[in-house]
Amino acid sequence: MSENRPGPVVDTSASRHARLRPVAPRDVRITDDFWAPRLRRNREVTIPAQHAQCETTGALRNFQRAAGSVGGDFSGRYYSDSDVYKWIEAASWSLATDPSPELTDRLDSVIKLVAGAQDDDGYLNTYFSVDRVGERWTDLVVRHEMYCIGHLVAAAVAHVRATGQTALLDVALRACTHIAERFAPGEVPGTCGHPGLEMALVELYRTTGDERWLTLAAWQLDSRGAGVLDGSEYLIDHEPVRKQSRVTGHAVRALYLYAGMADVVLETGDEELRTALEQLWADLSGGKTAVTGGVGARWDGEAFGDAYELPDRAYNETCAAIAHIFLAWRMLLLTGEPEYRDVVETALHNGVLPGLSQSGTEFFYQNPLADAGRHRREEWFSCACCPPNIARLLASLPGYLYTTSDEGLWVQLYIGNEADLRLADGTPVHVDLATELPWEGTVRLTVTPEAPTEFTLFLPVPGWAGADVSVKVNGEPVTVATDAARVALPRTWAPGDTVELTFGTEVRALAAHPRVAAAHHRVALARGPLVYCVEQADQGDTPVADIRLTGAEPWTAEHRPELLGGVTTLTAEASALGADDGPLYRPFHNGPVAVAKAQVTAIPYYAWANREPGAMRVFIPLAAR
Template sequence: MSTPMQKHEVKAQRAAVVDTSHSPFAGLRPLSVAAVRINDAFWKPRLETNRTVTIPFQYQQCEATGRLDNFRRASGHYDGPFQGRFYNDSDVYKWLEAASWSLASQPDPHLESQVEDVITIIGAAQEENGYLDTYFTFERVPERWTNLRVLHELYCAGHLIQAAVAHHRATGSTSFLKIAVRLADHIVDTFGPDGIAGACGHPEVEMALVELARDTGDQRYVQEAQFFIDQRGQHLPLMSGSTYDQDHAPIREQREVVGHAVRALYLYSGVTDIYAETGEQALEEAVEALWQNFMTRKVYITGGAGARYEGEAFGENYELPNERAYTETCAAIASVMWNWRLLLLKKEARFADALETTLYNGVLSGVSLNGQEYFYQNPLADSGHHRRQPWFSTACCPPNVARLFASLPGYLYSTSNEGLWVHLYIANTAEVPLVNGQTITVQQRTNYPWEGEVELEVQTDRPAFFSLFLRIPAWAQGASITINGQVYSGSIEPGSYVEIQREWKAGDSVHLSLPLEVRMLESNQHVRNNYRRVAILRGPLVYCVEQVDNPGVDLDAIVLPAQSEWEVVARPELLGGIQTIQARALLHASKNAVDESPLYRPYKVEKPTYTSVLLTAIPYYIWANREAGAMQVWLPVDPYV
């Protein structure tokens, strides 16, 4: 008789976040979320907080803010007005996706019962023809599908579909999937060459439909996703024609990332999914050009995306302000999603590098250490006023963080016909199915990102011949590898995967050493906000200086010598255990003093007077978890002192 845990493992064995197992143009197949057990000191506490604090807290918020009552109202079980924003349904769906991925990793009868209750509430709100959106019930029925540009109907549908696929893969239950299929079929019947022409102002449904096709085998959903991307740039009555929602040009002609950052990155993710299924070269060329523009002109050093508050949008090339950076948490998550899809297609380390940078900096900063407060925006400088909040009227970011963290085990590895690919260095135990049908166990031991030593041990009941691909981050100059204690003599190139092909036996181990040197990086000269400034990094982590660690120092008066000598200091008692970086810096005496002089005055040359101070920097992701105070990522540098 099977145990509950064994049943859980059987149900969840296909629980891949993006299932490219049968995608003809994808190079990699991801592992199931359930196949990877994270047990390291950095991520395990965060994932446990996500499971035990964040997900329950967000359920309470969905209940308290009327999001669940909107579904009860739509089914006739609640007497009252619609509550909140017209896109509030999507927050419930993202919460369900987070809860489902959590169940894939950790059985939880209470959470599973709660999930089924919410699914029942949602199902009761669905109409006979499959339509489901609680905003467009009763008095708003005549408005359905009439304002695609603004009102997010397809966006909400996309999040429902993604959550239903996650629930099916995590639990084996089809209760939610059946609802999603009925809704998707309604969309297919409604939109198309013989139906409504147009697409949602907020892309999202495209990647959801492709994932539903992967889950059900119904290729109509891929065709519908392609129909939606083909509508952009066609000057249709229901569309905007603007860069804000990427409707300014046909997707195959777009070469610059523009408009609302989350919308853009969700669209590019969907286009990448479609390419994985169709192999259309024009889509691949567009996606590659857009990625190059993003990574070389418009991404923040933290992986953050979106420079402008106006339109939550990308700015011009090299427009990357710091204190006014918008860098929405959802945009960073969207970047992770896009880079993951590109990695599965192309098997290139540049995408995993970008994913890792964004995960450890642009995403992780979006949630507090206690798991109950969130940033909507993630600036790279602050005067002490920007603080995380428990919830928002537009609450897209909190459940987005929760679903990414809950699904994180599915991002560590993937497989190909050649063998196993290691993308992220996080201590874990993984069950890996090889192409020959054999399953091996891989145990990864590391204290990354604080230390650069990584050990992978293979356990197998019989010898297995395959390649192990290890990612060497682009910053890891001087990385080294040993296999069973013997030095690996092959080429080790930063920014690539090292392939180790051999017959593996039980107990074989590989040791990877990644030098974690402190690095000072400067911007391209066209980023005018960072002129003569540097950022401090170590491994994948971007560092910042925060007022609380540097009392009495005006952070705007700090100047770093070009040859700063940095010391890494372990602080196990601070903020859950971190490593700070310290160096002697120069404090501009006149800037640090109270200045009562006139606002404008005659110019005169004055040689600056400096005093030496000890400067302490902390990882950017952890800032604003203590008392309010100023923060800076980019610090002035003087090459002549």
């Protein structure tokens, strides 16, 4: 565990069962043309705008009210405290990489508000203050008291690791002490309708070294399935977590819960929990994940659907894609398996990024894979979980680029950056990674250890590149196995050694498993890490709904710096149906359908709905053959 020094987002540096250890966001400076402007916008636009929203909605004022310094009614939902905590987390990680006296001042005053609202007994939830004190802990099913404390703890840990300051950590420790006494491990079952506290508690254990928080996290997990939450499948209380193998219920809740399970396994090595996690992951990745990495197909209940239920109008909550990243990241740290890295990359680019407008001020809550043109981003929501969740993830993104292990250094995300890292033995290594990804597939690394040092550099071969990869070390080609998902380069690395990787960025027409009825006889386009879509604004007079592909079109990729903040578009001569005035249902005719040639242009899915409203589609029908 760390001694309150700047640290990583998920700190497995002392986790006995972790294969990998992330690096601190502060040690990585993202420098590329794609993510660096987005992180800047997050700092300069999104984080200030979200602070303003916390003021406008009364979420900040609720803390003053709980402290007794203002009167009036509580504002917002019973979990609105979590908006503020997520903002604190976002601001903290932002300060880790980009110090700002102004933001520091603002953050400190928000933390003061939070601290001021805490009761003497450690309890903290502004909804259950003033006029609702008597209702505390009376409804674990619906109210989100532990969930909110989970975000408080996550914020406090981020604040410590980003700034070294412990003011909020002290608040979080008092709140967790209150919970540990009220729902004592082994004595009083206690767990929340909305998980989230579990992973935060493990992180608190990692930060403080106090095992009671790990014990409490494990107790919260094992309190599930005992009826505390009415045995609700929706709340993932239908059976003990260690017996679960089917991903179900509310998507964000389920994946926050499983991320917490993974955290406990990283610390304890609990084999039963680990087996459950592997089965749950197989269920999730095998039939319940959208091509974008979005998860949670159903609008009713923001929930997982059945296996292969992956409709066009998927719900795919932005928070669920973030939860997907949280789970995949922990599974990656546990196993080192590259499939988890691929999920982080896919969900980041195609599940989370669409949640944010080009302006940085509007957000999607849901991310459907097709739309008629009425789904638009909004500035805020009455349930405002997604916007600050995006902000905190982006602010912490530098912490997701590398991991280390006893064997050496692992690149995880190919995002251009300069990093000052330390190997397991403490050797400092400067890394300079330059790439035009997600647009072009070349990556150039310069590795500069303090002195020549023997270690292995692990470089993932993304799933999207397949076998189309070449690697050179100091200009000399290296042979890569055709099915390798990772290149391991053991070597005595000398200052200035270079690695050049080139991944194929051919346009891929992706089909889904044949049981995905909603993708039957259709393809989705992808290039590099990006999933594409067709949006009406690019199709001229051809209605998006009438576009038909063969699946074998030769696509032309063209980078257009002026479009949508700079995107590579894909264009092909495809085809389109003519007008059809026939009835809605008609006898099937087993023959070719008349189509006309049509120029079709696809844009990255993340960029849709930033222009005039119009139809959009990811999975495009194939023409009848």
